[in-house]
Amino acid sequence: MIKKLTLENFKNFKKAELELGPFTLLVGANATGKSNIREAFRFLHGIGRGYTIPDIIGEKYAEGGVRVWNGIRGGQNEVAYQQLPFFTIHASVDVMLPDSLGASDVSYNISVSLPNQTVRHESFHIPNKNDTLFETVQGGYTRFKLNQSIKSENQPILYNLVKNPDFFISAQTGISPKPIVPYLKPVVNLFTQMRFFDFYxxxxxxxxxxxxxxxxxxxxxxxxxxxxxxxxxxxxxxxxxxxxxxxxxxxxxxxxxxxxxxxxxxxxxxxxxxxxxxxxxxxxxxxxxxxxxxxxxxxxxxIPYFYFFEEIENGIHPSRLHLLLELIEQVTSDGNVQVVATTHSPELLGLVSEQTLEHAALTYRLEGEPDAHIQRIMDIPNAREIFEEEDLSRLYERGWLENSVHFMKNGKASA
Structure with a gap:
């Protein structure tokens, strides 16, 4: 399960962090970045499919000219915040490793240079062991835990380390990176199994x-x-x-x-x-x-599954929204399925369970500022006390969430 997504200079996010749970709900006005969060997950999905950076940002075609991948919306010109020369995506993932290794939190980081669309930096860490399994260094070379290195320009190395580890056997030492593959494979599997449903x-x-x-x-x-x-x-x-x-x-x-x-x-x-x-x-x-x-x-x-739905309430009668939430909470309860969904429905937000509300987040923009922000709803000052007294759906309709974060940014206490 992805526990945290950090974006730097990606789309309309200068610096933003999203904490995730089994079921994460995103709310916010139009043009505040909810769909750009989806694009960040799609970027990771492209890595899981073994695509190059130009393929992920642009488009991917198979033999016969059949398009198999739609690029990141806006392409190269709009993938980075205000056309800056790089962007970074960082994912903290809770993975189940082979029996001898147990469960572990791992951290994957990739930074991309523009306009040449090459890997600027890529690394994989196990924070609780203070261990770095691989990390790119200056000049596009990747340094592994076992000290071998190989040049990697526009191809993220994570996928190939899992699928073709023998390719990376050091010519100097004859050492293979296979010992680190069990740590990398669950993350690649998760990225590969991501789904982004938009039903027609x-x-x-x-x-x-x-x-x-x-x-x-x-x-x-x-x-x-x-x-x-x-x-x-x-x-x-x-x-x-x-x-x-x-x-x-x-x-x-x-x-x-x-x-x-x-x-x-x-x-x-x-x-x-x-x-x-x-x-x-x-x-x-x-x-x-x-x-x-x-x-x-x-x-x-x-095998972990990750589903992203935009406007998940579409097609569901308001009187049945609570059952939709029950369904999602049930299928995500065993940790094998993770769901991220956007909504514009005050009714749906007012029906979420306390557990789901812990992982609900607001996307917003401050007046006069170009970048978007992400705010965990339960971290808004006094939110818990206010939600006990007032209906969240009505607060959302009245714009209380946005007003509260604006007060926060201005250094004022939320009323």
Missing amino acids: PEVMRAPSNPRQIVLGDRGENLSSVLSAIWQNSRRKAAFLSWLEALTTMNAVDFEFPPDQIGRVLLTLVEQSGQRISAYSLSDGTLRFLAMLAAFLGIKESN
């Missing part, structure tokens, strides 16, 4: 190949993912239970009739016997089905 109804209405059981970021393969869930009686029962709780639909089953080329299309079966295909389901229903599929779908054991 027209994409979710398309039939899909039954062998495709991974839900796409836009909702691709929804029909085949649900079909796979339906093969597992326990998952099917859980899915129908949440579907009944979160919607007013009288759905009792799903069917997946194949078309002429074998693709399946989800079809909802109501208690009356009426059948409604994905073509006719509402946009909100499809979005909700995709969210359930993401949370309840088939996952590999012992």
Whole structure:
């Protein structure tokens, strides 16, 4: 699980820090940086996929000109704060290491030089052991714990150390960096498994190949993912239970009739016997089905998953928001799934549990200043006492959160 994300000169953040929990909720006005936090996580995801810095910032194409990666929004010209010549992303991660090593907090840091888009600095530390496993030094060379070095310019070395450790065997000593791989691999796995869902109804209405059981970021393969869930009686029962709780639909089953080329299309079966295909389901229903599929779908054991949702309340009736929160808190309770979500909904913020509220954060900008800031809501002075007396949703509607941080920055006490 990622415990802390620190951004320096990234997008509209000059210097900002976000503390995370199993379920982290981001609130704030438009243009205050919530989507830029998403882009920072996407940058780490690009590292987990083994991409170069130009690929991550720009775009990545496969053979035949098929785009497989959308670059960071704004590209090279807007990735750094006010077009400064570098930016830095730092992630503190709580990982489960092999049995002999136990659990540990590790720290990964990468700084990128612009406009040449090269690795300015990259390092991996184990703070509680005061141990540095690798660190780049001047000239683009990377120094390992075992003293070998290799030049690395536009390719973050973290991924390749895990996937191709023998490539880094020192020509001088013959020593391999394999001993440090068990520490690095859980972090690479976490970065690789990151998902950034932005569901498109027209994409979710398309039939899909039954062998495709991974839900796409836009909702691709929804029909085949649900079909796979339906093969597992326990998952099917859980899915129908949440579907009944979160919607007013009288759905009792799903069917997946194949078309002429074998693709399946989800079809909802109501208690009356009426059948409604994905073509006719509402946009909100499809979005909700995709969210359930993401949370309840088939996952590999012992692999961490990280999900980012923007405006997670979309498509959910206000009277069902508390159940959505219960679902997310349930799936994140075992530590295998971490969720970060943005919201503009005062109702949703007012319904979060005390545990989730501990990891809720406000993004904001001060009048007349170009940079954005991140403030943990419970660290606002007197927040705990005020929330006991007043409804948080109403405070949010009235702008109390923003007013409080403005007073803080001006050295005044929050009322």
